[in-house]
Amino acid sequence: MKQKFNVITSTCIPLPLENVDTDQIIPARFLKATDKEGFGDNLFRDWRYNKDGSIKKDFVLNDPRYSGVILVAGKNFGSGSSREHAAWAIAGYGFRVVISSFFADIHKNNELNNFVLPVVVSEGFLQELFDSINEDNKMEVKVDLPNQVVTNLKTGKSERFEINGYKKHCLMNGLDDVDFLVENRDKVESWENANK
Amino acid sequence: MNTLFDKIWDKHVVQTIKDGPTQLYIDRLYCHEVTSPQAFAGMRARGLECFRSDKIYCMPDHNTPTHDQDKPVEDPISRKQLDTLDKNCDDFGLKEFKMNTKDNGIIHVVGPEKGLSLPGMTIVCGDSHTSTHGAMGAVAFGIGTSEVEMVMASQCILQQKPKSMRININGKLSPNVVAKDVALYLMSKLTTSGATGYFVEYSGHVVRDMSMEGRLTLCNLSIEMGARGGFVAPDEKTFEYIKGREYAPKGEEWDKSLAYWKTLKSGDDAIFDKELNFNASDIAPRITYGTNPGMGIAIDETIPTLDTIDEKEQASFMKSLDYMGFAPGEKLLGHAIDYVFLGACTNGRIEDFRAFANIVKGKKKADNVTAWLVPGSWLVDKQIREEGIDKIVEAAGFEIRQPGCSACLAMNDDKIPAGKYSVSTSNRNFEGRQGPGSRTILASPLIAAAAAITGKITDPRTL
Numbered sequence: 001m002k003q004k005f006n007v008i009t010s011t012c013i014p015l016p017l018e019n020v021d022t023d024q025i026i027p028a029r030f031l032k033a034t035d036k037e038g039f040g041d042n043l044f045r046d047w048r049y050n051k052d053g054s055i056k057k058d059f060v061l062n063d064p065r066y067s068g069v070i071l072v073a074g075k076n077f078g079s080g081s082s083r084e085h086a087a088w089a090i091a092g093y094g095f096r097v098v099i100s101s102f103f104a105d106i107h108k109n110n111e112l113n114n115f116v117l118p119v120v121v122s123e124g125f126l127q128e129l130f131d132s133i134n135e136d137n138k139m140e141v142k143v144d145l146p147n148q149v150v151t152n153l154k155t156g157k158s159e160r161f162e163i164n165g166y167k168k169h170c171l172m173n174g175l176d177d178v179d180f181l182v183e184n185r186d187k188v189e190s191w192e193n194a195n196k
Numbered sequence: 197m198n199t200l201f202d203k204i205w206d207k208h209v210v211q212t213i214k215d216g217p218t219q220l221y222i223d224r225l226y227c228h229e230v231t232s233p234q235a236f237a238g239m240r241a242r243g244l245e246c247f248r249s250d251k252i253y254c255m256p257d258h259n260t261p262t263h264d265q266d267k268p269v270e271d272p273i274s275r276k277q278l279d280t281l282d283k284n285c286d287d288f289g290l291k292e293f294k295m296n297t298k299d300n301g302i303i304h305v306v307g308p309e310k311g312l313s314l315p316g317m318t319i320v321c322g323d324s325h326t327s328t329h330g331a332m333g334a335v336a337f338g339i340g341t342s343e344v345e346m347v348m349a350s351q352c353i354l355q356q357k358p359k360s361m362r363i364n365i366n367g368k369l370s371p372n373v374v375a376k377d378v379a380l381y382l383m384s385k386l387t388t389s390g391a392t393g394y395f396v397e398y399s400g401h402v403v404r405d406m407s408m409e410g411r412l413t414l415c416n417l418s419i420e421m422g423a424r425g426g427f428v429a430p431d432e433k434t435f436e437y438i439k440g441r442e443y444a445p446k447g448e449e450w451d452k453s454l455a456y457w458k459t460l461k462s463g464d465d466a467i468f469d470k471e472l473n474f475n476a477s478d479i480a481p482r483i484t485y486g487t488n489p490g491m492g493i494a495i496d497e498t499i500p501t502l503d504t505i506d507e508k509e510q511a512s513f514m515k516s517l518d519y520m521g522f523a524p525g526e527k528l529l530g531h532a533i534d535y536v537f538l539g540a541c542t543n544g545r546i547e548d549f550r551a552f553a554n555i556v557k558g559k560k561k562a563d564n565v566t567a568w569l570v571p572g573s574w575l576v577d578k579q580i581r582e583e584g585i586d587k588i589v590e591a592a593g594f595e596i597r598q599p600g601c602s603a604c605l606a607m608n609d610d611k612i613p614a615g616k617y618s619v620s621t622s623n624r625n626f627e628g629r630q631g632p633g634s635r636t637i638l639a640s641p642l643i644a645a646a647a648a649i650t651g652k653i654t655d656p657r658t659l
Contacts, residue, residue, distance in 0.1 A: 016511070017511065017512050017515065019389070019512060021626045023629050029607065031231075032277050032607070034233035034237070076389040076422070080324065080420075080626060084231065084341040102389060105422070105424055106339065110342065165214070166216025167216065177346050178346055182349050184219065187219070188247070188350055191210045195221075
């Protein structure tokens with residue numbers, strides 16, 4: 001999952017619903033695994049498949065007109081449960097970027113920790129993006145992490161997005177927080193000694 | 197500035213990374229079987245041992261069946277996940293409160309009742325309802341599995357410091373209005389994202405008057421407003437609750453701890469990034485009608501009509517009502533229901549069982565209702581039996597099941613069938629939360645009890 005991140009240009013899959021919670025991204029009955037593999041197969045399981053396992057043709061992941069590695073979702077994406085399985089499902093399906101006007105805190109961290117980039121845009125930019133995809137499902141979006149700029153290539157409109165410098169460095173270089181923290185164990189010991 | 201949140205957070209900062217997050221020291225890591233296996237696997241792959249194994253406590257709770265816990269778990273995948281936690285605890289030398297022992301229960305119920313969650317602590321768990329422990333005056337919040345691994349590896353996580361919010365609820369709650377109603381009221385006012393990015397301090401007369409159980413319920417639901425966590429400054433009630441519990445400080449340690457805990461309050465000059473005020477007299481018994489916890493109404497109100505909903509949110513609103521089988525403007529009082537669930541980390545404590553028993557006493561369960569009464573821990577179960585609550589509910593046609601998360605998220609056998617209505621004291625009414633196709637109406641234990649004996653949505657004030 002540690003895919004280095006730089007500039008990504010891709011078509012998008014639109015999901016213009018608000019408050020998409022992590023129970024929808026990956027239902028609890030699929031949380032029984034003890035590894036991180038295969039969650040992509042059950043991404044949005046109950047919106048994507050009928051009870052008998054047949055596909056729901058009207059759900060966007062089953063619509064052949066839409067493809068790409070960028071998911072564009074409505075406000076408050078990833079609310080609810082802290083399950084990182086939701087991020088594993090999104091990454092496992094092949095998404096590299098999720099664009100929304102608002103993310104829930106824990107899920108946003110979970111995406112970042114799995115090298116999926118959450119891009120927060122303004123409500124106006126998001127609405128225009130949905131409109132652009134609606135008009136032309138082959139339109140592309142460019143996500144430039146080094147410059148922190150997202151561009152709707154159909155309208156040419158750009159917007160800057162925020163990410164802290166440390167996390168940006170991690171994403172661009174395939175580094176993770178555990179390595180950093182283990183290197184800093186001496187600082188933890190110092191803190192413990194000072195706070196006995 | 198100078199809020200209690202600042203005081204606890206800042207004290208735990210190991211370092212602040214330039215243009216990056218804070219490295220925060222964690223006093224307690226709780227693990228359950230669902231969100232820990234991949235973290236343990238990561239530790240193995242890196243060849244690491246837990247840095248501070250004595251600060252980690254593990255609890256199987258999500259997959260545990262609520263009957264026949266002494267027999268092998270029937271679902272082989274659940275069994276494997278439970279066995280994996282046992283093995284991981286053995287391999288990494290961690291304390292585990294094993295299934296079907298007196299120490300077991302839902303981690304968010306057991307942590308406080310064992311005296312493990314204490315004022316001034318930083319507490320994390322791979323579970324969004326970790327905010328529950330905030331009731332003890334701790335900074336407690338849910339994290340992902342990668343972050344669980346960080347804590348195992350270093351007893352720290354990297355985290356941006358959230359903003360601070362104070363929610364003051366003043367006045368006095370009316371009879372039959374409880375902590376769950378307060379939380380449901382706040383969610384409907386703030387929406388499920390209104391507190392995102394914030395850590396909430398609950399304050400005001402209502403919170404001071406609340407029992408510890410009530411505060412645990414209130415803090416539990418902080419995440420449903422999007423908050424990173426929520427807490428109540430510790431007071432005499434908190435200290436009284438903690439004193440004498442199994443892991444609570446004793447003797448000289450107690451005196452020292454107590455002296456420190458008494459300093460844990462926001463300064464009179466504290467400045468919050470946001471401050472909200474509510475009045476108890478505006479809060480009635482509440483239920484939800486939709487598929488997120490913010491979609492709630494007072495029990496005698498009607499579902500909002502479409503014209504009152506923001507245009508951009510109408511599609512999500514209608515999708516939600518279609519799922520629930522409700523219509524805009526509909527009144528839910530008197531609507532038939534099929535299941536009742538009393539339990540979860542939200543309402544699985546002794547006070548919740550007392551409230552339920554108080555209403556069903558001398559009455560009979562409605563024939564059309566299947567009811568699951570699931571204590572939050574074996575200690576709660578013990579209290580239920582000591583107080584004779586088991587006899588009262590059994591006489592009314594109910595049974596007490598064995599402790600665990602149960603139908604809150606249906607990872608065990610306790611699933612609400614598709615299309616059926618469940619009045620549930622749990623925390624989430626998301627699509628499929630209680631089983632594929634299940635329709636959840638969140639409510640207090642009082643409303644759950646009223647529904648269980650009448651078979652329909654009933655205002656407990658009218659019983």
